[in-house]
Structures are given as C-alpha cells and as structure tokens.
Amino acid sequence: MWPEYTEQSDNFGGKNKMIRVTDDVIIKTIARVLTPFIQVYALYVIMHGHHSPGGGFQGGVILAASLILLLITHGWAETKKKFSETKTAVFCAVGVLIYTGIGVLCIFMGGNFLDYGKLGGLLMVIPPEARSLGILGVEIGVGITVMAVMFSIFFDTSTGGNSPEDETTSSLR
C-alpha cells in the first residue's frame, strides 16, 4: 500500500518532485519522532567539538538535515511555522555576525582580532579558559550559518525558485 500524495499548494501543481505532502502515518510519525533526537545530536556535536571529532560545520549540517527531513515529509506549510524563509536569511547573517562580533570584541578588550585570550577579563576566567570559550562561541556562530545556508540551498534548489509563499499569496488574491 503506497502513500497517497495530495495535490496541495506544497506540490506547486506537480512541478516539484522533491517536496510532496504525504498522508502516510508511518512517514510522518517517524520523521516527527526522529527530528528532536537528530537536533540534540547536532547540538552535542557542536558543543563537544573540544573533546571529540566535530564542531560547527558538522553540527550545522546535521541540524540542517533534521530541518530538511521535516521539509520533505511534512511539506513547506508545516515547516514554515518552525523555520520560515525570513528566519533562514536572518540566521545566515547572524552566524557570521557572531563570529566577527567575537573577533571585534577582542579588539575592544585590547587584543588583536580573534585573540580570545583577552576575553578573560570579561568572562572572569584565565586566558586559556577564555580561549576555550571563545572557540565554543565561534563554533556556535559557524553552526548557525551552516545550518541556515544548507537549508536555504536545499529549499531553493528543490522548489526551483518558485517560493511557496508566492503561490499561497497569489492564490489568495
């Protein structure tokens, strides 16, 4: 028994083959159950980059994978409630902003650009610990940017630029 695909606005009139809304209970339930676990694992990979293989790039990609799983199983209308187009664009920039912001903060604390050791005065720890925390902050910034960009690229290529938001607004008018 194959899942029946419903021809909704998410399908863009049959043009989009990658994102289809399905009524299959198994696919929807498993995707919904798995998503939080994938996201927790992604956060673990980012946070544990100091002690094990991992870091911002890898964790960001895993985080994006969970969102893409949500997108291909539940469709754009459901995913938009969690992570909209506007948020994607904002998060793209926020990650780089965190990275450069930490770097510029080091200049204000009297060091060179990205010299995390000088943040020790601000964080009340010794310079090596401050460097460790600086690396963590930078990795979080990298993770946010990678997550937003991967999701954005998948969304753009899968919809071929036909934004579902356009479809809904044009049909309403």
Place this chain on the structure above:
Amino acid sequence: MKFLSFIVAVITGGFLIYGTQDMPEWGDPNSPASLHVSPYYLENTMHDTATPNVVTSVLADYRGYDTLGETTVIFTAGISCALILRKRRRKKRK
C-alpha cells in the same frame, strides 16, 4: 591538434609524477611540514587554549582567520543561491 594536446598532457603528467618521487614519505616526522609549527601546536595546545582536541584549536584559534573566511564563503554561497534561484514576488503581479 587533439594529438598534440594529448602529448602535452602526458609530458606534464609525467613531470608531476616524477616530482612526487622527491616528496617526503607520508607521515614522515622529519619532513619540513612536520618540523616548523606542527610540534608547537601539538605541545602547547593544552597550555594555550585548554582544548584537548588539537584539530579544533588549530581550526578555530590558531587559524581562526581562515575559518572566518570559510564561514563567509558558505554564507556567500547561500546568498548567491537565493539571489539566482528565487524569483521576485513583483514579477508574479504583472
């Protein structure tokens, strides 16, 4: 002309393969790449950054500027995809 290109490619490839004969053995501790900054990173990572993972400390601390560039490349790739692929809403109204 195709034959000439083939000859040039074979000669260039031959020179490159000949050049690899002089390269140090893979993982050789006495190779120039392993003598300059690598020992410093391996020995001083804990003292400098309190981070056990040397890869992370090199990536985000010693070579932090490089990683900033990588992040900017990814950011630029995402923005370029959005600019090229997304259609503007104004075109729909016409």
